[in-house]
Amino acid sequence: MxxxxxxxxxxxxxxxxxxxxxxxxxxxxxxxxxxxxxxxxxxxxxxxxxxxxxxxxxxxxxxxxxxxxxxxxxxxxxxxxxxxxxxxxxxxxxxxxxxxxxxxxxxxxxxxxxxxxxxxxxxxxxxxxxxxxxxxxxxxxxxxxxxxxxxxKVEIEEIKGGDVRYYRDGNGVHRVPKRPLSEVLLTPDEP
Ligand SMILES: Cc1cc2nc3c(=O)[nH]c(=O)nc-3n(C[C@H](O)[C@H](O)[C@H](O)COP(=O)(O)O)c2cc1C
The missing domain is CATH 3.40.109.10 (NADH Oxidase)
Known part of the structure; x- marks a missing residue:
């Protein structure tokens, strides 16, 4: 939810x-x-x-x-x-x-x-x-x-090659690349 x-x-x-x-x-x-x-x-x-x-x-x-x-x-x-x-x-x-x-x-x-x-x-x-x-x-x-x-329609997708630019696909869907959790969540061991 x-x-x-x-x-x-x-x-x-x-x-x-x-x-x-x-x-x-x-x-x-x-x-x-x-x-x-x-x-x-x-x-x-x-x-x-x-x-x-x-x-x-x-x-x-x-x-x-x-x-x-x-x-x-x-x-x-x-x-x-x-x-x-x-x-x-x-x-x-x-x-x-x-x-x-x-x-x-x-x-x-x-x-x-x-x-x-x-x-x-x-x-x-x-x-x-x-x-x-x-x-x-x-x-x-x-x-x-x-x-x-x-x-x-706006949809999230996994980022490709570090390109953060959103775009519209052939069906007019607005696609927004998002960085994966593994890139965003850090720990003190691996800052
Ligand atoms: C502080 C801030 C300023 C923004 N300014 C603009 C803007 O001037 N024009 C616009 O079309 N979108 C603007 N946006 C929307 C961003 O482009 C959008 O959040 C980003 O592309 C990610 O898409 P999402 O919100 O669907 O995750 C802004 C977003 C934020 C957080």
Whole structure:
């Protein structure tokens, strides 16, 4: 069960617009994330939900998708996400990137568990979004998360020849190479 959820919680970049994601569902994902650990239990992260269709489509054009897929510019309108979450930290102090990662992955796990999915996006136009959402002086945008009902198959595979680049196979399946456990788990005898 747990491993199934972790396996299924992939980065999804093509979505079914026929299955919208409302603020009530998004709130469930953030409800899970707000319970996670944070440095000093400071709980600095805020999540700004963007659900307006025009805003979502604009963001979809602005963020950078799947750098390894050279012949794909990201989802068009027919496969755009239903919503975005902008993870924010206080502008004056910032936040541990560890906290950001824990929060973001928990959002994605909760989304997958509910039949949705998403993608963490670090390649976004910070200045433009800070201005658009009137965040200057108050918040720094740490990460963008796209959310929606996945309309693509994403599968994990064993890494070949150390090549970490994900790719799309002939059937349109997005394939993500992962390093084997033997490479990842070390012991003090063999660091
Ligand atoms: C910190 C971080 C930043 C990322 N930024 C982007 C991004 O800007 N654009 C994108 O399409 N994917 C982005 N990703 C998704 C990664 O490409 C993805 O996690 C990786 O290819 C492995 O696929 P998986 O999530 O399905 O395991 C990001 C992931 C992380 C953790």
């Amino acid at each position: 747990f491993f199934d959820l972790v396996r299924k919680t992939r980065s999804y970049r093509r979505y079914d617009p026929g299955k919208p994601l409302g603020l009530d569902r998004i709130a469930e994902f953030v409800e899970a994330a707000r319970l996670t650990p944070s440095a000093g239990n400071l709980q600095k992260i805020r999540a700004l939900a963007v659900t307006d269709r025009d805003d979502v489509l604009l963001l979809t054009r602005e963020v950078k998708w799947a750098g390894y897929l050279k012949d794909w510019d990201g989802p068009d309108e027919s496969e755009a996400p239903s919503a975005y979450l902008l993870l924010l930290s206080p502008a004056d102090t910032g936040v541990s990137q560890i906290d950001v990662g824990i929060f973001a992955e928990t959002v994605l796990l909760a989304a997958t568990d509910a039949g949705f999915g998403g993608c963490m996006i670090l390649n976004f136009p910070r200045e433009e979004l800070t201005e658009r959402y009137r965040l200057a002086g108050k918040y720094r945008i740490e990460l963008v998360i796209s959310l929606g009902a996945p309309a693509e």
